[in-house]
Amino acid sequence: MHRVAVTGWGVVSPWGNDPTVFQQAVLNGHSAVRPLDERADAPWPLRAAAWIDHFNPRDYFTASQLSTLDRTSQFALVASRNALQMAAVPQVKLNLDQCGVYVGTGMGSAGTLESTYHSFFAEQSRRLKPLTVPSSMANAAAAHIVIETQFAGPNVTFCSACASSAIAIGEAARKIRYGEVSLMVAGGAEALLYPGVVYAWEALRTLADIDPIEAKRSCKPFSKNRSGMVLGEGAAFFVLEAWDHAQSRGAEILAELKGFASTSDSVHLTKPSVAGQARAMRAAIKDANLQPQEIGYINAHGTGTQANDSTEATAIREVFGSHAATLPVSSTKAVHGHLLGGASALELLITLKSLRDGRVPPTANLDQIDPECALDHVLVQSRETPNLRYAMSNSFAFGGTSGVLIAAAVP
Amino acid sequence: MDTLETLRGLIADKFEVEPGQIFPEASLDTLGLDSLAVFDLIFDIESVFEITVANDEVKIVTVADVVSLIDRLRQEQGKA
Numbered sequence: 001m002h003r004v005a006v007t008g009w010g011v012v013s014p015w016g017n018d019p020t021v022f023q024q025a026v027l028n029g030h031s032a033v034r035p036l037d038e039r040a041d042a043p044w045p046l047r048a049a050a051w052i053d054h055f056n057p058r059d060y061f062t063a064s065q066l067s068t069l070d071r072t073s074q075f076a077l078v079a080s081r082n083a084l085q086m087a088a089v090p091q092v093k094l095n096l097d098q099c100g101v102y103v104g105t106g107m108g109s110a111g112t113l114e115s116t117y118h119s120f121f122a123e124q125s126r127r128l129k130p131l132t133v134p135s136s137m138a139n140a141a142a143a144h145i146v147i148e149t150q151f152a153g154p155n156v157t158f159c160s161a162c163a164s165s166a167i168a169i170g171e172a173a174r175k176i177r178y179g180e181v182s183l184m185v186a187g188g189a190e191a192l193l194y195p196g197v198v199y200a201w202e203a204l205r206t207l208a209d210i211d212p213i214e215a216k217r218s219c220k221p222f223s224k225n226r227s228g229m230v231l232g233e234g235a236a237f238f239v240l241e242a243w244d245h246a247q248s249r250g251a252e253i254l255a256e257l258k259g260f261a262s263t264s265d266s267v268h269l270t271k272p273s274v275a276g277q278a279r280a281m282r283a284a285i286k287d288a289n290l291q292p293q294e295i296g297y298i299n300a301h302g303t304g305t306q307a308n309d310s311t312e313a314t315a316i317r318e319v320f321g322s323h324a325a326t327l328p329v330s331s332t333k334a335v336h337g338h339l340l341g342g343a344s345a346l347e348l349l350i351t352l353k354s355l356r357d358g359r360v361p362p363t364a365n366l367d368q369i370d371p372e373c374a375l376d377h378v379l380v381q382s383r384e385t386p387n388l389r390y391a392m393s394n395s396f397a398f399g400g401t402s403g404v405l406i407a408a409a410v411p
Numbered sequence: 412m413d414t415l416e417t418l419r420g421l422i423a424d425k426f427e428v429e430p431g432q433i434f435p436e437a438s439l440d441t442l443g444l445d446s447l448a449v450f451d452l453i454f455d456i457e458s459v460f461e462i463t464v465a466n467d468e469v470k471i472v473t474v475a476d477v478v479s480l481i482d483r484l485r486q487e488q489g490k491a
Contacts, residue, residue, distance in 0.1 A: 064426045064443065067451050127457070130450040 004173040004257040005246040006407070008089065008239035009349055010082025012075045012189075013336060014052050014232070017082060023353040027382040029364035031216035031335045033230050042195040045202040048210050048218040050232035050337030051193050068135045069144065070109035071191035075235035075342075076141035077148065080185050084149065087239035089183070092249050098181050100153035101145045102172040104165030104188035106341030107197065108138035114194040141189055153181045159341070162301070163262070164188055165236075166344035166395040166403025170260030172240055182245040187237030188345035201231060204270075206305055211365075220365040221302035221331035222309045222373040229303040232337020236345035255352045256408040258390065259288025265400030272308055272396055277315035280402030281392065285319075288406040290390060293323045295406070297360045297391040299351045302331020303338055312396065313373040328385060330378040334364040344395040348405055351393045355409040358386045412460075414478045421455055422474075435475035442474075456481060461490050 011017060014032030015025040025032070034051070036044035057066055057074050060081075069077070080101075084090060116132050119125040134140065139157035146155045154175065158168040165188020172186035192198075201207055208228035211217040219230040246253050261283030265276030285292055301312055309331075317324045332350050339346055354360045362378045369377060388409060395403040419433045428442050439449055449471070453464050456477070462484040471477050485491040 062427055063424075064448060067425075068447065127454070130454045131447055134447065 002177050002179055003243035004176050005241045005243045005253040006238055006255040006257060006352060007241050007246050007251040007253060008083040008085070008087025009254070009352065010079040010086065010237050011346065011349055012052065012055060012079050012235045013346070014050050014234065016054055017078060019349065019353065023350065026332050026335055026350055026361045027359060029335060029362050029380070031364055032232070033216045033218055033335070033337060035210050035215040036198070044195055045199055046210060047198065047202060047207045048215050048230050049193055049198070050230060052233055068131050070112040070135050070140060072105055072109050072189045073135070073141040073144050075191055076103060076187070076189035076237065077144055079187060079189065079235040080145050080237040083185065083187070083237040083239050087251055089239060094183060096150055096152045098153055099149070099151040099183045100172070100175065100181050101142050101149070101151055101155050102158065102168040102184060102186040103142040103145070104158045104168035104341045104345065105138060105141060106159065106161050106164050106190055107192045108159070109136040109140055110192040110197050111194050112136035114196045145185060149185065151185070160401040160403070161397035161399050162338065162340050162343055163395040163397035163401045163403035164341035164344070166393070166405055167262050167401070169238060169257070169345060169348060170262060170403060170405055173257040173260055176240055176242050179242070182242045184240045185237055186240055187235060188339070188342040189235035190339045190342035191233045192340065193231060193233050198231065207231070208304055217365045219304040219334045219337065220367070221300070221304045221334050221363050222313065222370060222375070222377060223366045224368040224370040226304045226306065226309060226370070228305050229333065230337045232339045233342070234336070234339055234346060235342050236349045238348070253410050255355055255410055257405065258408040259284045259290065259406035261287050261404050263402050265402070267400060270398050272311040273400070274311055274315045274318065276400060277312060277396055277402055278318045280404045281315065281319045281394070284392065284404035284406050288390070290406065292320045295320070295327065295390050295392050296388040297351070297354060297385060298327060298329045299347045299391065299393045300329050300331045301394045301396045302333055302363065304333060308396065310370065310372040312394065313375050316375060324375060327376050328360050328378050328383055329375045330361050330363040332361050344393065344403060344405070348393045348407070351391045352407055354385070355388055355391050355407060358384060358388055360385050360388070414481050417459065418474065418477060418481065421459060422452065425452065425455065433474055435473065435478065437474050438472050439474070460485060462488050
């Protein structure tokens with residue numbers, strides 16, 4: 001069994017692609033959430049979202065490349081390039097058969113599909129773009145990353161809604177742990193802010209009301225006045241390596257991926273289950289060979305919906321017992337929105353940086369703690385956690401899939 | 412419409428190839444167009460030259476092959 005080292009990370013976020021700037025924004029509770037009617041590019045429902053407007057694809061790709069690159073693939077490629085750069089992978093000779101790519105995405109290439117259907121149904125076109133299929137296939141992002149890196153090991157895309165990238169990262173870590181590969185690029189990406197998709201979410205009655213005073217405060221995880229989730233977009237990717245592989249090439253080890261579990265509620269298509277979530281957290285703690293009281297921070301799934309937040313808080317109390325009273329918990333979705341398949345990866349990045357920096361982010365907009373969500377919430381400001389050694393990142397998906405990751409600080 | 416000139420502009424713009432490299436004997440492959448890019452190019456050719464290219468016509472290697480295909484199809488399809 002090999003220990004799993006994290007040696008690089010990359011991000012594409014509403015605050016740009018610098019992980020330090022990204023983390024600072026999250027620590028400061030700066031919200032990227034804005035009302036969609038600021039955008040004149042399409043008919044949008046009266047809801048808020050956290051979108052990225054700094055990202056110019058031509059800064060990263062040629063016009064020719066872009067003909068097969070959906071926005072999700074673009075985000076994934078940029079974040080994975082940055083992770084590899086940080087891990088100094090381009091400078092070393094790898095056994096490429098021992099390197100792979102695991103990607104999580106919820107809706108895949110939503111933008112390409114939506115524009116194709118628009119051509120077909122609205123414009124009545126019967127001549128669709130010839131590269132629609134390869135650019136919209138759900139595994140396109142992973143395919144582009146392996147072509148770019150020449151990695152010749154496993155290349156798999158995980159699609160489990162909001163837990164997709166937790167599963168991708170956790171399974172990649174297992175692949176390393178069992179000695180089947182020595183290095184993996186793993187993460188998640190999502191670009192779903194297209195009117196058809198957003199209206200579909202609207203129809204499910206899950207999106208938050210726009211806060212009447214400050215739109216950026218629309219998502220209120222664990223708060224009594226929470227009214228739903230806010231959609232976001234972006235990507236985060238990691239370089240994971242067998243510990244000895246990282247050490248032998250002199251790579252800086254940033255954190256350790258210590259435990260992972262994936263379980264199924266097997267109850268309902270969308271309604272979360274306390275038993276299912278608790279089972280996932282317990283299994284991850286066992287996988288990490290830890291005791292519950294050793295976990296020092298939880299980055300919660302915390303979507304801001306009525307059902308999710310009370311269920312998750314109850315499950316946390318059930319798993320951690322009296323330790324829950326002094327176990328800092330936050331949901332950062334209040335500021336970066338819900339990236340579905342990209343969410344777990346983005347939140348793992350926040351968790352790993354919190355472990356490194358000894359400081360955990362707050363849940364923004366949590367003004368009225370719902371008694372049903374009683375936990376040791378990190379309120380208003382980030383909290384210094386100098387002795388933080390182990391942290392958990394929760395992801396609980398529609399479809400009942402749970403993905404829980406546990407990471408350890410590296411002394 | 413000068414077929415070669417129009418095609419040259421199309422390839423240069425879409426695939427960021429130096430126009431000077433796009434001469435009749437140049438193969439599409441050496442210009443950096445793989446099989447998917449050729450499908451993409453044909454899609455634009457159909458729009459610009461107002462022709463329909465059948466699936467069995469897409470075996471083209473050089474720029475000259477594309478020019479003669481366009482000219483022939485324009486003739487056959489009454490667009491010349």
